[in-house]
Amino acid sequence: MRKELNKNRAYRLVTSGNLVLVTSSYKDRDNIITCSWQIPFSHSPSGLLIALAKRHLSSEFVRKTQEFVINIPDFSLIKEVIFCGTCSGRDYDKFKETNLTKEKAKVLVKTPRIKECIGVIECGLSDIKEAGDHYIFFSEPLYSEVEEGLFDFENFVWKESADLIFHLGGEFFSCLGKVEKVIL
Amino acid sequence: MRKELNKNRAYRLVTSGNLVLVTSSYKDRDNIITCSWQIPFSHSPSGLLIALAKRHLSSEFVRKTQEFVINIPDFSLIKEVIFCGTCSGRDYDKFKETNLTKEKAKVLVKTPRIKECIGVIECGLSDIKEAGDHYIFFSEPLYSEVEEGLFDFENFVWKESADLIFHLGGEFFSCLGKVEKVIL
Numbered sequence: 001m002r003k004e005l006n007k008n009r010a011y012r013l014v015t016s017g018n019l020v021l022v023t024s025s026y027k028d029r030d031n032i033i034t035c036s037w038q039i040p041f042s043h044s045p046s047g048l049l050i051a052l053a054k055r056h057l058s059s060e061f062v063r064k065t066q067e068f069v070i071n072i073p074d075f076s077l078i079k080e081v082i083f084c085g086t087c088s089g090r091d092y093d094k095f096k097e098t099n100l101t102k103e104k105a106k107v108l109v110k111t112p113r114i115k116e117c118i119g120v121i122e123c124g125l126s127d128i129k130e131a132g133d134h135y136i137f138f139s140e141p142l143y144s145e146v147e148e149g150l151f152d153f154e155n156f157v158w159k160e161s162a163d164l165i166f167h168l169g170g171e172f173f174s175c176l177g178k179v180e181k182v183i184l
Numbered sequence: 185m186r187k188e189l190n191k192n193r194a195y196r197l198v199t200s201g202n203l204v205l206v207t208s209s210y211k212d213r214d215n216i217i218t219c220s221w222q223i224p225f226s227h228s229p230s231g232l233l234i235a236l237a238k239r240h241l242s243s244e245f246v247r248k249t250q251e252f253v254i255n256i257p258d259f260s261l262i263k264e265v266i267f268c269g270t271c272s273g274r275d276y277d278k279f280k281e282t283n284l285t286k287e288k289a290k291v292l293v294k295t296p297r298i299k300e301c302i303g304v305i306e307c308g309l310s311d312i313k314e315a316g317d318h319y320i321f322f323s324e325p326l327y328s329e330v331e332e333g334l335f336d337f338e339n340f341v342w343k344e345s346a347d348l349i350f351h352l353g354g355e356f357f358s359c360l361g362k363v364e365k366v367i368l
Contacts, residue, residue: 012352017200018201041318
């Protein structure tokens with residue numbers, strides 16, 4: 001069961017560099033793309049950015065609809081993650097192919113969230129920058145939820161049991177290692 | 185012993201989201217700052233970006249000198265990482281306080297690399313964008329090296345034995361988990 005996480009703390013869901021699934025929408029079509037190039041970029045105001053290749057359908061959708069959802073998968077979704085990262089939404093209805101379930105967003109009007117994900121951040125686009133062969137999409141987190149048992153609501157960090165995915169490159173992935181509290 | 189890594193593959197040293205130490209320099213002063221908000225942003229041309237708070241001395245140095253080095257620490261340097269992430273270069277000579285060793289860069293003229301790190305990427309600044317309370321520094325990787333025994337030069341990914349650091353937030357850190365090759 002997911003619980004609301006203050007939107008200004010939402011960056012803690014992605015700050016460790018874990019890979020995410022970005023959902024976007026345009027007219028009657030929804031799309032999912034795997035993204036590991038995402039970071040928070042500001043504390044006050046709170047900001048999150050993602051880099052998506054210009055050629056991607058998701059880039060077109062985000063530019064048009066000005067919103068997207070960052071969905072955080074765990075390792076149980078690795079096959080869906082790879083499918084969404086290697087196939088194009090121009091060729092496939094990725095929700096249909098992966099059997100991932102659309103969930104109505106709380107704040108966003110058009111873009112669905114992914115029910116099977118352990119965390120979600122609904123994002124409103126604030127700026128776009130062209131950079132090389134990618135667009136950088138700057139956004140404001142508007143609403144966020146995280147799986148209650150997998151997140152430490154006292155320290156605002158993932159627990160070790162959250163089986164986050166990290167992409168090392170190509171076909172190589174890693175899970176979250178041992179979590180340690182380190183004080184000097 | 186570090187070995188040269190093709191600069192167009194350098195992004196593989198940071199793409200998993202592992203935390204880095206950024207070195208910068210201005211006149212006769214060198215500085216180190218811990219950064220976990222860094223991603224590749226383009227394949228062709230190859231590009232890497234880092235987000236640093238505007239108030240940081242390192243931001244001032246990078247703006248002035250137009251270059252920086254991304255140094256990749258492993259978990260054996262966790263104390264140095266925390267020191268460089270919590271103390272200011274305005275108050276401390278961080279190289280002196282941490283006993284980290286300056287190493288002359290191969291391509292950059294002014295900025296030193298950190299000898300104890302398992303990977304380094306020398307970066308030339310290509311663009312700056314103000315975003316919230318941070319600057320986004322866009323850069324081109326100019327030269328890179330990685331510890332030979334810790335990197336898979338066939339697949340261009342870190343080996344599991346590279347004890348990379350991931351920052352979950354606050355005082356909480358994680359190492360790299362089990363590395364898996366996953367094919368659909």
